[in-house]
Amino acid sequence: MNWYVVYTKPKWEKKVADRLIQQGIECYCPLVTQVKQWSDRKKKVETPLFSSYVFVQLADSDRNLVFQVQGVVRYLFWLGKPAIVKDQEIEIIKKSLTAPNLSDISISSIQVGDKIKLESGVFSNQNAIVQQVSSNYYVLVLETLGCVLKIKYK
Template identity: 30%
Template sequence: MTTTFHKGWYLIYTKPRHEKKVHSRLNELQINSLLPVKKTLRTWHDRNKYIDQPLFPSYIFIYLNNMQNYYDGIDIDGSLYYVKTGKQMAQVSEMVVNNIKLITDQVDELEVSDDRFQPGRKLVIAKGALTGLSCEVVEFNNKQKLLVRVDLLKRNILIALPEDHFIAL
């Protein structure tokens, strides 16, 4: 890590299926973190059950206030490393983290895509739980979808909202 430290959101890469354990341990250490999940119906031979699955498998967003948080985060069993671009730890925009929080708290039906999207129409949500959110709307599978870009992970979150929920900027 470089000698200059900047407070903010970063990403930890975890061992497969260790996201919840690492997230729980970060909470115990009172380190702010985000593990966005979606409800998925799983089928076993004797039952069906909805479970929470990470939106971004093996990734946890962590807010680092100081170097101690940095070391505590990486020392947790299941944490492998901080995501970097080159030799620098990659910082995640506060706006991206806030959009992910807002969407995962308010919307049940969403999907994650690694497709590349051309810039979409810039709109504002006028109705519903996401009222006031500036967004980008793209065409996906012949439907208008709200798009949240998570460039660092090369992923996008897509949400279907009725057309009458949007107003042009």
């Protein structure tokens, strides 16, 4: 069975994930905890990592089952076909959300365009290209995962 990406109505990610689970469809909605501030208080709130997206794992023949759930809009397509997410990519997302924050990172003179291999953390053994160097962060492009990683340092 493949993982697919379902596009939801805005702010409906958690509701859709709960309803998909009730229907017996395996899904994953990665959540991050953020501190939101109002004029009178601060509160920790779980927000989706990807706005308006939920990952579902089901057989190709069962893809239409998700449309029985209120809040589902459509599938995300790539090159005219429903986008398929690899199991290892879902596992990397899960690991990155449960990994402790890295506060002890050593930096040696890294320049824009350098090709590096990450040695520790959730993205260990991944090759990256340095895209941007700032006074307190680096922006790396992880070629195999097709994503950009921003690493802050003090």
